[in-house]
Amino acid sequence: MRRADRLFQIIQVLRRHRRAVTAAELAAELETSPRTVYRDIATLVGQRVPIRGEAGSGYVLERGYDLPALMLTPDEIEAAVLGAQWVSGRGDPALARAAQDLIAKIAAAVPERLRPYVFEPASETPPARARVVTDGLDIGRLREQIHAGRKIALRYRDESGRESERVVWPVTVGYLDTVRILVAWCELRGDFRHFRADRVLAAMFLDVRCPQRPATLRAQWRRSLGLRRRPSADEADARPAAV
DNA sequence: GCGACACTTGTTATACAGAT
DNA sequence: ATCTGTATAACAAGTGTCGC
Numbered sequence: 001m002r003r004a005d006r007l008f009q010i011i012q013v014l015r016r017h018r019r020a021v022t023a024a025e026l027a028a029e030l031e032t033s034p035r036t037v038y039r040d041i042a043t044l045v046g047q048r049v050p051i052r053g054e055a056g057s058g059y060v061l062e063r064g065y066d067l068p069a070l071m072l073t074p075d076e077i078e079a080a081v082l083g084a085q086w087v088s089g090r091g092d093p094a095l096a097r098a099a100q101d102l103i104a105k106i107a108a109a110v111p112e113r114l115r116p117y118v119f120e121p122a123s124e125t126p127p128a129r130a131r132v133v134t135d136g137l138d139i140g141r142l143r144e145q146i147h148a149g150r151k152i153a154l155r156y157r158d159e160s161g162r163e164s165e166r167v168v169w170p171v172t173v174g175y176l177d178t179v180r181i182l183v184a185w186c187e188l189r190g191d192f193r194h195f196r197a198d199r200v201l202a203a204m205f206l207d208v209r210c211p212q213r214p215a216t217l218r219a220q221w222r223r224s225l226g227l228r229r230r231p232s233a234d235e236a237d238a239r240p241a242a243v
Numbered sequence: 244g245c246g247a248c249a250c251t252t253g254t255t256a257t258a259c260a261g262a263t
Numbered sequence: 264a265t266c267t268g269t270a271t272a273a274c275a276a277g278t279g280t281c282g283c
């Protein structure tokens with residue numbers, strides 16, 4: 001991570017927590033050493049960022065260090081927070097953290113009178129009906145692979161216990177209530193297939209480009225479903241995960 | 244490509260402050 | 264008194280940039 005990115009991240013982490021955050025916690029989250037965090041904090045304070053450090057407790061970002069006011073309606077705020085709540089509870093670790101950062105950013109950016117819509121919204125996502133299952137592959141890395149338009153070699157066990165190995169062209173990741181679905185073009189089947197991430201036994205992220213651009217592949221997948229737009233969660237859920 | 248230089252980062256050690 | 268955590272310094276190593 002570049003130093004400039006880390007300085008920004010420190011502000012984000014302090015903004016996300018409404019309590020004091022220790023240098024060790026910051027270091028763990030930013031994957032650096034506490035010493036580097038001390039230096040970064042000193043740099044930020046030197047740039048007049050109002051960070052208060054207290055021996056024995058940690059660092060706190062003073063209230064009032066806000067981004068410029070964001071022009072959002074109460075409904076827009078609730079919509080964004082509702083979505084971020086869902087992702088925070090069901091997304092992969094990187095997306096979950098990003099969702100928490102997003103809520104913190106919205107809270108910092110909107111005027112004071114609109115903050116209750118962030119911290120005390122009238123709508124909430126229900127807790128997951130069952131424990132979110134563990135994925136068999138790194139979803140963050142998978143999303144990078146999709147953006148890069150590169151292939152993945154999978155070892156997969158289907159619902160009847162049959163194992164197979166195949167190379168796929170990842171299209172998108174579907175986030176259902178407790179599982180995540182990899183949608184991909186399967187070279188073995190010559191068609192689009194849905195793979196439950198928790199049934200992936202092993203995944204190799206290949207440095208081989210897919211013949212189709214990610215956007216083209218996504219459009220073909222939607223056409224294959226008979227959709228001319230992004231499918232709703234219910235529609236995606238109703239599709240068989242047969243492989 | 245190579246060396247000099249500046250900058251960044253990590254490690255270690257020590258001092259100090261607040262909480263228990 | 265002890266523990267936890269911040270503050271600071273010294274040093275070494277890694278990395279990027281620049282001029283030759």
